[in-house]
Amino acid sequence: MRTAVIEVRGIVQGVGFRPFVYNKAKELGIKGYVQNRGTKVRIVAQGERIDEFIKEIEKGTPLSRINDLSVEFVEMDEFSEFEIRKSEFDISDGFLPADVAICEECIEDITNETRFKGYWATSCVNCGPRFTIIEEIPYDRERTSMRDFPMCKDCRREYEDPLNRRFHAQTIACEKCGPKLRLLDREGREIKGDVIKKVAELLKKGYFVAIKGIGGFHIAGIPERADELRRRLRRPRQPFALMATMKMIEELVEVSEKEREWLFSPVRPIVIMKKRGRGEFLGISHLHTLGIMLPYTGLHHLLFQHLDTPLIMTSANEPGEPMIKDEKEALEKLGHICDFFLIHNRRIVNRCDDSVVRINNGVPLYLRMSRGLAPAKIEVRWRSDLKILALGAELNGSVCIYKDGSCYISQYLGHVRNYDVMRYLEETVDFMMRVTQIHPEVIAHDLHPAFLTTRYAKELSQKFQAERIEVQHHIAHVASLMAEGTDEIVALASDGVGYSPEGIWGGEVFVNFHRYGGLMKVRMPGGDLATRYPSRMVAGILYDVLSEEELRDLLKDLYFPRGEREIDVVMRQLERDVNVVMTSSTGRVLDATAALLGICNERTYEGEPAMSLEAFAHYGNAENVELPVEIKNGILDTRMILLGAYEALKEGKKREDIAAAVHKALAEGFSEIMFEASEKSGIKITGMSGGVALNSIIPRIIKERMEREGRKFILNKLVPPGDGGISFGQCIYVVMMNEDR
Secondary structure, three states: OEEEEEEEEEEOOOOOHHHHHHHHHHHHOOEEEEEEOOOEEEEEEEOOOHHHHHHHHHHOOOOOEEEEEEEEEEEOOOOOOEEEEOOOOOOOOOOOOOOEOOOHHHHHHHHOOOOOOOOOOOOOOOOEOOHHHEOOOOOOHHHEHHHHOOOOHHHHHHHOOOOOOOOOOOOOOOOOOOOOEEEEEOOOOEEOOOHHHHHHHHHHOOOOEEEEOOOOEEEEEOHHHHHHHHHHHOOOOOOOEEEOOHHHHHHHEOOOHHHHHHHOOOOOOEEEEEEOOOOOOOOOOOOOEEEEEOOOOHHHHHHHOOOOOOEEEEEOOOOOOOOOOOHHHHHHHHOOOOOEEEEEOOOOOOOOOOOEEEEEOOEEEEEEOOOOOOOEEEEOOOOOOOOEEEOOOOOOEOOEEEEOOEEEEOOOOEOOOOHHHHHHHHHHHHHHHHHHOOOOOEEEEEOOOOOHHHHHHHHHHHHHOOEEEEEOHHHHHHHHHHOOOOOOOEEEEEEEEEEEOOEEEEEEEEEOOEEEEEEOOEEEEOOOHHHHOOHHHHHHHHOOOOOHHHHHHHHHOOOOOOHHHHHHHHHHHHHHOOOEEEEOOHHHHHHHHHHHOOOOOOOOOOOHHHHHHHHHHHOOOHHHOOOOOOEEOOEEOHHHHHHHHHHHHHOOOOHHHHHHHHHHHHHHHHHHHHHHHHHHHOOOEEEEEOHHHHOOOHHHHHHHHHHHOOOEEEEOOOOOOOHHHHHHHHHHHHHHHOOOO
């Protein structure tokens, strides 16, 4: 009998695709079967309405994304019915489904009179954990940590009912058969009763509670206790994330339509939004923004039934360490921070932090690509037979695998300077290689010789007899941007630091992968000390343009931990050119401005001085301060910009206006260099990548100039523009250099 064999690739695992196909087949009188074949779905269909059936399949489910659908007609024996067949592990491309926030129907189930009322782990085919519980693919219950919970009779009935939305929902569970909650004190003693209600009462009293979630533990507390939580966590200024209901959110921040869409999306990320008042919630964030998310699990929704205030909801880990996922580790490492522990007995297989999104001038950008967004499979235009493993950057790390035209990027891993994060990266590499079934032929990594990932790349290269390819940090940024849809580009790679053979880069304009120009190299006295204490950058940048006497007088008004004695050391370093690194980093110029204006004297978290400066600039008017933009041979003289800022400060100009003017001067300088590079190369597509692309001011000014000049301007939408997208860029660069190899 004439039979259609249909293969569907894309996001079709863990999104209710097979039950969707089953119900469409029944509706249209189609016979045959649907089967999970790794990370594709095979459908064998017979019937008079096959064409109509295929059109319906192409629409997919709300959570699915179909990248490819192929149909082949063959002759087969006639089937008697349509069925969902048991998964069969085929040659897999290794796609892993990301976690999905609880859906509205399940929220109704836990709040209304149903058998799921009050059950914290309620989910269906359209929602719930995926990646964080998966051990192997294909995604079936027996290959997840849900295998620890055999279904009760009621759950089994719904799981097997094609008309039920929990039909083949791998995470189906209820109070009878599913994971259980327990509340412990810091000594590990159990507290009985309605634990969710009890936790709400404890939070209201000001206690801190470690809450085991989908991908790890959070520390929860009320905003009034932020200062004490900072003391316990040793995070003096880093902003905390808040969790709140929509009504609460609208009282805290200005919410655009796009921000609202992201808040309610299945990802439920932390969304960075502008505060309603400048001086509000300074204990939560000293910036002009707050990072807020809606409740995204049944547990969160049940907890907020007993609360009338937002909650601090920050990842439970010491600074620089991975997110904690196990109860024993939580009690050991968080006992001095948290007073109580709300735990459950569903194993977290894969750690996964909250994703963070910022709508920047109308464009959604990822600050952190994790829960709900990663792991991600990204189809790319370039083809190579190579199997590539890329190890990413040192900060905000991720790993990425290239195979058969697709990139598989991991969740956010953290700062790989830390031993525990390095172990976490190694675990992630093993897991990603196993599920994508690759034996890497190329190991791509950063050019920096001292990175832990560089050493690890050498070990992997020997282990797999693989070629090792070094990819310069900013070239990886450019490559990640080219994956947005272009084979040529004039790109600005702008961030804090990136090693190159010519020194430390961070403000470079490229024509494809060739550096055209950028910021002037300036001195960093003390090397990394200048990133922690940005007053040192003021000294390094202004050393050549102020007399020694005037520079010393200026530095006396700035912060140096050891006062004038340290200023003497810095001046000797500059005079003798000892322990002085040269850098063209945009981040260091912004840091120096923050120190000069007295906005940030010490960096206590990554990017703090530049972000603090942006917060001031947001309330300023750049037109009130005129700063010089001097460019020679494609190089912008940042000494003149900082000198102009210093002179404006002496004239009594507002710090907010000076901050805005420095942003404007840098953006105008970059714009001019990019336009010149575009004119000479004939390339009309321009773009920006790197951490500074997350700044709300500089990309906007550059975009306006490029579009006035008839150029297209793009930003990273597939991956974070910051270091979280470096592993993806490393893969893209290697593929482009070895296309069709």
